[in-house]
Amino acid sequence: MGRSPCCEKAHTNKGAWTKEEDERLIDYIRVHGEGCWRSLPKAAGLLRCGKSCRLRWINYLRPDLKRGNFTDEEDELIIKLHSLLGNKWSVIAGRLPGRTDNEIKNYWNTHVKRKLISRGIDPQTHRPLNEKTTTATTTTTGTTTGAAKPTANRVTQLNFENASPQSISEIKLLKSNIDFKCSKNFNSSFNPRKPESVEETNCSSSGMTTDEEQHQHHHHQEERKSSHENKEINLELTIGLAPIRSELTPTSSSNLADAESKLQQQAPYQILEKVVTRGVCTCCQLGSQRSELCSNCQNSNGFYRYY
DNA sequence: AACGAATCCAACCGCGCATGG
DNA sequence: GCCATGCGCGGTTGGATTCGT
Incomplete structure (x- = not known):
C-alpha cells in the first residue's frame, strides 16, 4: 500500500x-x-x-539565485501575481528572476501577508478585509504569521448554506469566469519548469482542445456540480483563466481588440488589466522563465497572444 | 545579562501529476 | 488500462536568530 x-x-x-x-x-x-x-x-x-x-x-x-532583500517592485509583483494565481509559488517565482518558490512562499508568509493586512486587505482574497461580498464563510483557517495550521486541503471549500439567492448567483457568475482546473492541458502547460510545453500547448493552437470541446467539458462539469453547489462550492483557486483563454486565443489580429476588452471585463481579476496593457502574453508573463518573449506569441501589430 | 516570545527561513513531508513499461 | 517510478509543488516544521522586557 x-x-x-x-x-x-x-x-x-x-x-x-x-x-x-x-x-x-x-x-x-x-x-x-x-x-x-x-x-x-x-x-x-x-x-x-x-x-x-x-x-x-x-x-x-543555483548560481543564478538572487540573494538579499526583496525590492518594492518585487513586493508589488508578488502581490499582483498572487491575486491572480493564488498560492502558485512556482509560477510566481517564474516571474521573479533569481527568486525561488520557497523563498517567495516564506516571504509571503512572513512579510507580505502582514503588509496586506495592515493595508486592510485580505491576503487570501485580495479584497478589503471588511468587505462582505457574500455571506459565505470559508473553512480555511485564518492563519497568522508563523502559525500555520495543518490544513492538508489545497482546495478552498466555501459553505453557502446561509448565502442569499443573490449571493449564490453572483458566485455562480464568478465561478463561470473561473476555470476549475477543468483543462488538464492548460494546467500542465502552466508549469514554468517545462517551458517547452508552454510553447507547444499555449502558444500554438495545435495540441489544444477546441473552444467547443472546452466549453462542453466545462458545461458537463457545471452540470455535475450544480446539484450540490448551492450548499457547497468547491472553489479551486489555482488557475483562473482557461475559459477566458479559450475566448481569447486570437486567430486574427481583429480579434485582439475583442480579446483585450473581454479580459478587462473580468472584474474579480482586475490585475489582468495590467498584464494586458503591459503587452506581454501571459505565457511569457507567467509561464516561461526565459527572458525573451516566446516567438509564437508575438504578433505583427505589436500585440501578443493571451491565454 | 537573562529569559521568553516572536520571527525567519532552510529543510522536510506528503500528495498529485507525468511518464514509461 | 494499470502500476511503478520520478519529479515537482505547496504546506508545514523546527532550529537559529532577533527582539522585547
Whole structure:
C-alpha cells in the first residue's frame, strides 16, 4: 500500500547541509547537469535523498539565485501575481528572476501577508478585509504569521448554506469566469519548469482542445456540480483563466481588440488589466522563465497572444 | 545579562501529476 | 488500462536568530 519511499531513509543524512556536501553537489551538477535526482546522491557520493539534493540546489546553490532583500517592485509583483494565481509559488517565482518558490512562499508568509493586512486587505482574497461580498464563510483557517495550521486541503471549500439567492448567483457568475482546473492541458502547460510545453500547448493552437470541446467539458462539469453547489462550492483557486483563454486565443489580429476588452471585463481579476496593457502574453508573463518573449506569441501589430 | 516570545527561513513531508513499461 | 517510478509543488516544521522586557 502506498508508494515506496523516495530513498533509503536509514542511510541518509537529514537537516542542515554541510559545506562539503554543498561542494559535492555543486561539483556534480557542474559536470553532469541537473536531473536524475534519484540517482544523483549515490553518483555524487552524498548521503542524501534525491529530493533533498534537488531542493538544496534549487533553493540555495543555483548560481543564478538572487540573494538579499526583496525590492518594492518585487513586493508589488508578488502581490499582483498572487491575486491572480493564488498560492502558485512556482509560477510566481517564474516571474521573479533569481527568486525561488520557497523563498517567495516564506516571504509571503512572513512579510507580505502582514503588509496586506495592515493595508486592510485580505491576503487570501485580495479584497478589503471588511468587505462582505457574500455571506459565505470559508473553512480555511485564518492563519497568522508563523502559525500555520495543518490544513492538508489545497482546495478552498466555501459553505453557502446561509448565502442569499443573490449571493449564490453572483458566485455562480464568478465561478463561470473561473476555470476549475477543468483543462488538464492548460494546467500542465502552466508549469514554468517545462517551458517547452508552454510553447507547444499555449502558444500554438495545435495540441489544444477546441473552444467547443472546452466549453462542453466545462458545461458537463457545471452540470455535475450544480446539484450540490448551492450548499457547497468547491472553489479551486489555482488557475483562473482557461475559459477566458479559450475566448481569447486570437486567430486574427481583429480579434485582439475583442480579446483585450473581454479580459478587462473580468472584474474579480482586475490585475489582468495590467498584464494586458503591459503587452506581454501571459505565457511569457507567467509561464516561461526565459527572458525573451516566446516567438509564437508575438504578433505583427505589436500585440501578443493571451491565454 | 537573562529569559521568553516572536520571527525567519532552510529543510522536510506528503500528495498529485507525468511518464514509461 | 494499470502500476511503478520520478519529479515537482505547496504546506508545514523546527532550529537559529532577533527582539522585547
